[in-house]
Amino acid sequence: MKATVALWKEPGGPASLEPVEIGALAAREVLVRMSGGGICRTDLAAAAGIVPLPVPFVLGHEGAGVVEAVGAAVDTVEVGDEVILSFDSCGDCVQCAANHPAFCELFPALNYSGTRLDGSTTLTQDDLPVHGSWLGQSSFGTYAVAGVRNTVKVPTRPAGLPLEFLGPLGCGVLAGAGTVFNVLRPQPGQGIAVFGLGGVGLSAVMAATVAGCHPIIGIDPHPRRRPLAQEVGATHTIDPGGVDDIDRAIAHIAGAGVDFAVDTVGSGAVVRHALMSLRMPGVCATLGLQAMKNDITIDQGHLQMGRTLTGGLEGDADPHTLIPHLIDLWRQGRFPFDQLITRFPFPRIEDALEAVRSGKAVKPVLVFD
Known part of the structure; x- marks a missing residue:
């Protein structure tokens, strides 16, 4: 045909x-x-x-x-x-x-x-x-x-x-939500920062809201995305171009840092900021694809302080399990x-x-x- x-x-x-x-x-x-x-x-x-x-x-x-x-x-x-x-x-x-x-x-x-x-x-x-x-x-x-x-x-x-x-x-929604639910697995009251508020990042924000995270900080330079992030669950947003120091801005909100970070950009600078946003210990999941080979440099001290950098693919999800769950969360008005x-x-x-x-x-x- x-x-x-x-x-x-x-x-x-x-x-x-x-x-x-x-x-x-x-x-x-x-x-x-x-x-x-x-x-x-x-x-x-x-x-x-x-x-x-x-x-x-x-x-x-x-x-x-x-x-x-x-x-x-x-x-x-x-x-x-x-x-x-x-x-x-x-x-x-x-x-x-x-x-x-x-x-x-x-x-x-x-x-x-x-x-x-x-x-x-x-x-x-x-x-x-x-x-x-x-x-x-x-x-x-x-x-x-x-x-x-x-x-x-x-x-x-x-x-x-x-x-x-x-x-x-x-894919996109599955990856963002699955990273929160399956990879990071936050407990209620734990903080999270999401770098990049496209489809994957905003899905991570919504999943963090379902998980009861606080604060939920969205970081993105695009002026239309930050208000949308707050509509779907972010408690705070930051324009990285509008502050002198992103890490200090996050610390102002989260004190010693957030428990988790999600990077949906994939640049070395964003990965480093995501790691620096973490308290000790804390976990950063990097999801952004810049190229098939993408060298980044991080400070080993961040890892020695108990911070973890991990990758993610499709939210480590079984689509036959997570997709129906996301539809049910939508039905409940939560996603x-x-x-x-x-x-x-x-x-x-x-x-x-x-x-x-x-x-x-x-x-x-x-x-x-």
Whole structure:
């Protein structure tokens, strides 16, 4: 069958809407008619060539839609089910067995190669391969092929929550919230600082609010994001360009420092400030992607003082567990992730990508007819 996708023919180039052919499903694959697809900064990194992919390629990894067809070995979803697409994992390795699918031993091959494990592609154009399977889905298209492991059935969808809004739960929102819930695991009353208030950072803010953190400090130079952070739970915000010393500004709020910090930027300067914001002991999780190789320098004394610097990938979450939990928190009025979303019609994908680059929109979502 045919689909219309956003196709990149070279890194750094524009995406063009073009028809492709979807081949026969493998036994454990699912065909999804897309309703919405969130745009993540990782998509921008791949589009720019920072994450290398063979051309031509299709991006998108925060998809939501309706199951159109299933492979012969799929029994967890059926035609007509509403689903959210997340990252893929094998389900069989040591990490998957230990409920850490984000650290699956086959993660790079399943999510970053542009092909199935056997080297075949889910998409073709004029009988030539089109590289999809980006984060197990390539959902910037009217249809997407995903694996059974990264297709999450939507529990009863709350009234007032459109299906197209659910896609960001598959990556950006999952990563920010999962980092707080699964990696940092704060107790009520513990303080947290979040550096960078994009989709991931604001999701961390909302999760910290659910966890009962205090204070919750959001740091971002963008004037539109700080008020939004306070709307979704931040107790304080800081414009790093508006203070002489970020660390002193945080200390003014949190005294000896915060218990936890989340870095969603990934620059050496921000990582160092995040570590310096911590009390002793304290934990900083760094999530921001600057490049595939990104050298940073930190003061060893920060670690000797009991501070910990750890990485994070997809919030160390099982999407089949955390995504339904986040939807339930939304239903309770405790996780208003819909406030982050700006709709864009699919043909305006370049406008949506630019809105991410400029910071005009926190979480653009492409909407399909």
